[in-house]
Amino acid sequence: MPFVVIPDTPSVLITVTDETLHEVAHGMGTIETTVAPGIYRIEQRFAGAVSSRFVEVGEDARTERLALPRIAAPEPVERTVTAQAAHREAALRWSRKSTHRRGEPSLMVLLRTLRRGWRLDPYALEVTAADGGAVDGGEDGWQVDPQQGWAAWSGRVQPGGYRLRRRGPAGDGLPLAQALWVSRGWSTLVFVSSGPHGPQPQHATVEMTPLGTGWSPADETLSLAREAAFSGLRQGLDLTSDQQLFPMLDSERIDPFLGIVGAHAMLLDHRPDLRRVDELVRRLAPHVPGHPDVAALRTLLEGPSAQVASPPMLAASCRLLIRADGTDPGVIKDGSPAEQAAEHLVGRGVWTTWLEEERRPVSADRGGPGTWGAGEHTSGSRPPVADAASRVQAYVREIADLTGKPVDEVLRDVSRDELCRRTGLPHKPVERAIEQLRKAEAEPEPGPGREPREPERAPE
Structure with a gap:
């Protein structure tokens, strides 16, 4: 009998098995197949959520429509269990207006609580330049609404590499930095969830929009595809639909960073189609010249590239650069922030995250307990990063x-x-x-x- 399964959004991985647990269909998005009458199990995997149901196929054709699984997301996307109107309004406003200085923001960080009642530490995050110097103006540079559970920073910064880090040590006491990149003509939007133990930048979602347009919740399907893509990278699964990726790069809805994530997702296949990946990267390159993540992908497809001085945003991109630099020294510029990140890379989600050597706990007479800076190692604190x-x-x-x-x-x-x-x-x-x-x-x-x-x- 004809059997059709239609998910609520194209970026859903569908698996259909029969009563003997034998797989009869598998794929991204809508499934069209034929099956014998019987009981079938439909499993859908989307953005870290897995749900399943049993259906009976009789003597007639059957079409099964699936509701979107209940997912949590750092981005305030509709139809997720963590969507909040106040957070959407904050994203809309501060992605178009700066909280720090003037001008259309080219970088925005929105920290928000996913559950009511969880404590928000509004100034826990800091935006710094590539050399580690703060560019966010401290607490005065942030807008905060503790009642609604969000804190936002946005501002106009020069194109190039930046860092996102905690103002103080993380819960494990590590001075960690996370790579950011701003491209000319684009705004980089970073959505960070705040959990029961504080900010979780390792689970962030990143989006790029043309400068001045800001964040838009209008294209809900594309936002859901973005969440699925990041979840796929965390799980090591390709959960990105080519039906959305390639048309997007030729339309007004382009998000170059989603294209970068999609390219890495395609590489997760045990036999990736490098021709398709190369086509995707070639379409991306003109939109974001100099982007370190694109440079990393090019080392895999075209061989060594020019020296890369800024760490790429994705850890998968950083590993590509390290591999290329090992065989062709100079791919990573000597003495650069990219080299520092590569030497002290830590496994923390999908983002390039590293231990900062220059940040040390300082003694009480230089800022008090819990203050972090460039001081010497003090008794009882974590020793310097191993060379x-x-x-x-x-x-x-x-x-x-x-x-x-x-x-x-x-x-x-x-x-x-x-x-x-x-x-x-x-x-x-x-x-x-x-x-x-x-x-x-x-x-x-x-x-x-x-x-x-x-x-x-x-x-x-």
């Missing part, structure tokens, strides 16, 4: 211990490119580690009157 080169050295020494080989022999057997690949680091710290290891191995053995050199310990 990336020392991590590589520890890795090589561990191989030497396990194989019973001298360190210099391990260095002959394992090339620099291979060490970059295994450690997930760019070429600079790996080369630094190799040089230090060879220098240490060349030191003369302890003789009379010499103290033996204490072996290095691997960082915890």
Whole structure:
């Protein structure tokens, strides 16, 4: 019998199984197939939510329409369980008007609580330049409505790389920074949810709109597709509909960052269609020249690109750059913020997030407890970030211990490119580690009157 399943939005992954749990249909969006009469299970996966139902197919054709699963979203999208009118109004207003200085905002950050009753820390987030200096004007630069549960920052900034971070340490005490990028002629809109333990930038949603147009909830289907795309990256699944991606890039509704996310989603396939990915990236490139995420995708499709100085927004893009830099040094510019991020990258959601070396807890006489800045390490606080080169050295020494080989022999057997690949680091710290290891191995053995050199310990 003809059997049609129609989801509420195209970016839904549908799976149909029969009563023996055998899969009879699978795909994104509407499913059209034929089945024998019987009981079937329909599962839909969308933006982290999974729902299922059983249906009976008899002697007649059947069409089943599915309601949208109940999902939570950082962006105040209609038909999600976290949609709030006050938050939509804040997004509409502050994506078009600056809270800090004057001019049409090219960057907006909206922090909002997803449940009534959860405490909002309105000044928990900070927007900084690539060098770590704040650009948001401190608390005076933010607009806050504690009753409605939102805090917003928006302003006109120069195109380039920026950071989003907490003003104080996160709950785990780590000085973390998250990459942002602003393109000429575009506004970057960042939606951050505030959970029971404070802001959750690792679960943020990012959107790009033409400068001056601001956020718009009118295209609900596209907003839902965006939520599905980010959820897919978090789960390692391609949940982005090509039916929406490619037409979008040729229309007035273009969102270049959704295209970037879609390209990475297509790469999640076990046998990705690189021709289609290349077509998508080529369509994106003219809209956002210089975007580090596009540069990262190009290293996969076209080989090494020009030096990248700013960290890309997506962790998947950062890993592409690290891989390319390991085989072709210079893809990541030496001494740049991109190199700093690559050396101290941490796994925290889909975003490029790293430990900032320059931010340290300072003593009470330099700002009081809980203040973070460029001070020295203090007693009882977290020690400085482990140097990336020392991590590589520890890795090589561990191989030497396990194989019973001298360190210099391990260095002959394992090339620099291979060490970059295994450690997930760019070429600079790996080369630094190799040089230090060879220098240490060349030191003369302890003789009379010499103290033996204490072996290095691997960082915890």
